[in-house]
Amino acid sequence: EAQVTQNPRYLITVTGKKLTVTCSQNMNHEYMSWYRQDPGLGLRQIYYSMNVEVTDKGDVPEGYKVSRKEKRNFPLILESPSPNQTSLYFCASSLSPGHLYNEQFFGPGTRLTVL
Amino acid sequence: AQKVTQAQTEISVVEKEDVTLDCVYETRDTTYYLFWYKQPPSGELVFLIRRNSFDEQNEISGRYSWNFQKSTSSFNFTITASQVVDSAVYFCALSVGGSARQLTFGSGTQLTVLP
Numbered sequence: 416e417a418q419v420t421q422n423p424r425y426l427i428t429v430t431g432k433k434l435t436v437t438c439s440q441n442m443n444h445e446y447m448s449w450y451r452q453d454p455g456l457g458l459r460q461i462y463y464s465m466n467v468e469v470t471d472k473g474d475v476p477e478g479y480k481v482s483r484k485e486k487r488n489f490p491l492i493l494e495s496p497s498p499n500q501t502s503l504y505f506c507a508s509s510l511s512p513g514h515l516y517n518e519q520f521f522g523p524g525t526r527l528t529v530l
Numbered sequence: 531a532q533k534v535t536q537a538q539t540e541i542s543v544v545e546k547e548d549v550t551l552d553c554v555y556e557t558r559d560t561t562y563y564l565f566w567y568k569q570p571p572s573g574e575l576v577f578l579i580r581r582n583s584f585d586e587q588n589e590i591s592g593r594y595s596w597n598f599q600k601s602t603s604s605f606n607f608t609i610t611a612s613q614v615v616d617s618a619v620y621f622c623a624l625s626v627g628g629s630a631r632q633l634t635f636g637s638g639t640q641l642t643v644l645p
Contacts, residue, residue: 448632455539457621457635473632505575507633518565519633521575 417442419522421506427495427528436525438506446509447489448473448519449481451502458505464489496529503527513519532557535625536636543612544644551639553622559583564598565607565623565633575621581605598621612643 419440428434440447449465450473456515460473464483480492489508493500502528507519533556543549555564566578579589581598589596592608609616621638 449637450633455637457534457536457637458623458633460632461634463632514619518577518580520577521567524573524575526573 419506419520420506421522422503423463423524423525424523426491427530429530430497431446431495434493434496434527436493436504436505438489438491438522439487440489440506440508440520442508442520443486443490444508444510444520446519447483449479449489449491450505450507450509450523451475452505453502459485461491461504476513496527498529501527501529532559532562532626532634533625533634533638534622534634535591536620536622536639537629538639539637540642542638542642545614546611548608548610549612549641549643551620551622551641553607553636554607555603555622557608557626559622559626561626565625566596566597566605566607567621567623569619569621569638571610572620574626578620606623609641614645615641617641 449461450458462481464470506522509519568576
């Protein structure tokens with residue numbers, strides 16, 4: 416089954432404790448992206464990756480890191496989480512950037528709480 | 531820069547009523563794609579429709595219909611004979627040009643259908 420998976424689905428942590436949220440897709444997609452969803456703000460892009468070893472900042476990259484060492488994986492790293500990073504996080508992937516439809520497939524979401 | 535506005539934060543209707551969710555977008559590009567996603571209470575994002583800027587035909591899918599009007603930069607979504615299961619947050623999104631680099635989301639409309 417074609418899908419985007421995220422782990423963990425729920426996480427409660429404390430300020431300053433480094434964490435990683437994993438994202439994996441099995442569709443051989445070149446493009447992957449991370450979004451955060453906050454009430455009243457919709458989804459905002461954190462980072463995206465056009466291909467292996469190619470990453471770039473989205474609209475709200477502060478406090479986050481990403482890496483793309485393999486095509487299928489795109490982990491989101493919070494080196495020193497803070498309470499303002501409490502949010503619902505979505506990973507997404509899509510075919511190559513020039514694809515006609517640009518449909519993005521979303522993972523199930525990770526609800527992160529930073530105390 | 532592009533922008534998507536969903537002015538209706540919350541809408542409440544009684545079952546079997548028709549309801550229209552508004553979406554207004556801004557972009558200077560002539561090639562773009564518009565999307566609607568549904569987010570039920572379970573939290574995942576469900577793709578509903580994609581429309582490119584060169585296709586202004588309205589679309590109907592069962593009880594759902596979409597009205598795309600380039601003249602007013604709007605891409606409105608109507609649910610006919612609403613049902614309780616339609617209760618969700620609905621997001622309109624915009625992707626510009628031939629790149630899947632970024633989806634710009636509106637802030638979402640919370641639809642509640644009362645029995």
